[in-house]
Amino acid sequence: MNERQPVRRPGGRSARVTAEVHRAVTALIGERGYGGFTVGDVAARAGVADSSVYRRWGNLETLLTDVALTRLDARSPMPDTGSLDGDLRTYAAQVAREITGPDGPAVVRLAVALSGNGEQGLKAGDELRAARMRQLQAVLDRPRERGEPAPDALDVLDHVLAPMYIRVLFGLVPLTPEYVDGLVDRLLYPRP
CATH class of the missing domain: 1.10.357.10 (Tetracycline Repressor, domain 2)
Structure with missing residues (x-):
């Protein structure tokens, strides 16, 4: 049986979402500081669904770590x-x-x-x-x-x-x- 793996393109929607979410996090950190916002705030600022953020990063701490790294x-x-x-x-x-x-x-x-x-x-x-x-x-x-x-x-x-x-x-x-x-x-x- 030949299972098809999804083809991931460099760039594309995934890269755009990541970039927008990262920009949203850094803007919110600058405005409100650490602990002053939620995943919902990040998602709203980035123009994506909360579920997209949770699916990709799991939680706010993992997202913040990814941004900092x-x-x-x-x-x-x-x-x-x-x-x-x-x-x-x-x-x-x-x-x-x-x-x-x-x-x-x-x-x-x-x-x-x-x-x-x-x-x-x-x-x-x-x-x-x-x-x-x-x-x-x-x-x-x-x-x-x-x-x-x-x-x-x-x-x-x-x-x-x-x-x-x-x-x-x-x-x-x-x-x-x-x-x-x-x-x-x-x-x-x-x-x-």
Whole structure:
């Protein structure tokens, strides 16, 4: 018996629904904050049925995790400039643009809120941190393969990424290129 599998087209209606639902979530996070809306609110804002959201994501926490992972996972390729200095500066600049973009602050607040909200929230926080650490490790592995000494991923997190996230969370933006480069300088070229 030859069972036919549904053909999924990249793009198409499914991609449009996902994009609209994600936009609705980030808009609602920006307006009302975490916990200030329901699946029904998201569906209404996105122009889809509640059942579509439940069918695809199951519940609000799973949807919020998907939005945060998608937005903070920065699908852009990891930089390969030929040097640790160049790679780290380029990566830090990408992260700065990502977290200060139109939806950036709302998504950062969402990630923080998710990681402190019960077992599912802790899992979401773990997934977000793991995604960011995979990116960071990819940036650091390439220089090591070339024989360049590279800092530990947690050092980059503590000295470059964390200050940027804190500034976004407390509204201390913009993250100027000079500020971001200064974070990288302090990590790579510490003064005695």
